[in-house]
Amino acid sequence: MNIAVLFTGGKDSVFAVHKLKDEGFNVKVLISIIPSYEYSMLYHKPHPQVLMLQAYSMGIPLETATVVDPGREEVVLDEVLSRCVRRYGISGLASGAVLSRFQRERFEKIAFKHGLEAIHPNWGVDQKTYLRTLIGYGVRFIIQSITTMGLPHSMLGRVLSAEDVEKILVLSEKYGFNPSFEGGEAETVVVDAPLFKYRLRCEGSIEERSEYEAFFNIKKCCLIPKN
Template identity: 50%
Template structure:
């Protein structure tokens, strides 16, 4: 069946895409919503240039919509999904929701309204084992924002490793954040995964707002070749 992934370019939506392909769905389009305000309870705020590069690397068309008022977030989702349903014949909506009922219930309501089936392959994952699974699977990602006490600001702008996972789990026990970043404690950009035909090489600049808030802004994106094992 034809599917679309609600795609932010972060680790969760990228891994959900891979799990959907494994499950036999034909992902024919990526659907990206871009909030033009600082905080959104519903969406990860993507860098559009990065998502464009990721879509090119994946070889999957990208459809997007901007939203300028959080009161219109569901309208934006409804309009985007109606577009991809009618244009691409999509029957399945894939999302990377892990533990947020706020997200899942709203995504399901819009999917039901449009006659789409909701597929959430990551739902209920244990945060620690999930991060380890991501890295073992070959999903490589950078941290682009931190907005929670306890997450080290030195992680901004660099690729997360297994040793970082150990560190995050220990700090999460102390400070109470979600080590898989569910709920917006931090945001990520995927630079490589098994389905990527090219790696993303991203350079940018950091800005530190406070002892628990910082951001990495991608300024330059290059696509690099990778060796594929056939």
């Protein structure tokens, strides 16, 4: 089946691409909807250059669209899907959704409108072991934003290790946040994965807005050879 994947460049959408390929799907195109405003219930706010470099590293075409009005978030995806059905002959739409019924239901509504099958390869994974699964699979990522109590700002902007993951699991128990960040507690950027032909290097600075909110603002990113 030819399929499009809703792509943010974070751990969930990148892992979804890998799982789909492992299951025999033909990932024809990545779709990224980029809000021009700070907070969106439906989409993350990815860094456009990061998306292009990740897509290039995986050798998969990327289609992007910017949404400036929160009331048009679903309309913009509808328009992009129309274009992708024509250009790539897709018959399915996949997302990296893990737990959010809000996202899943809206993505499915738009997919079904175009006669597409909706697929969510990460749906329902065990929240306490998910980060371990990603590290074990070879997905390497940084935390780009933190919006919760309990996650140390020192984790921003650096590639997380297996030891970091264990620390996050302990902290999630202590402070009550979702250990896979599905509640929006943090957003991630994948810098390497098995499908990547090149690794991504991100440089930037940390902006701390409060004890519970901080960001790694990416100023420069590039691809570098693996090994």
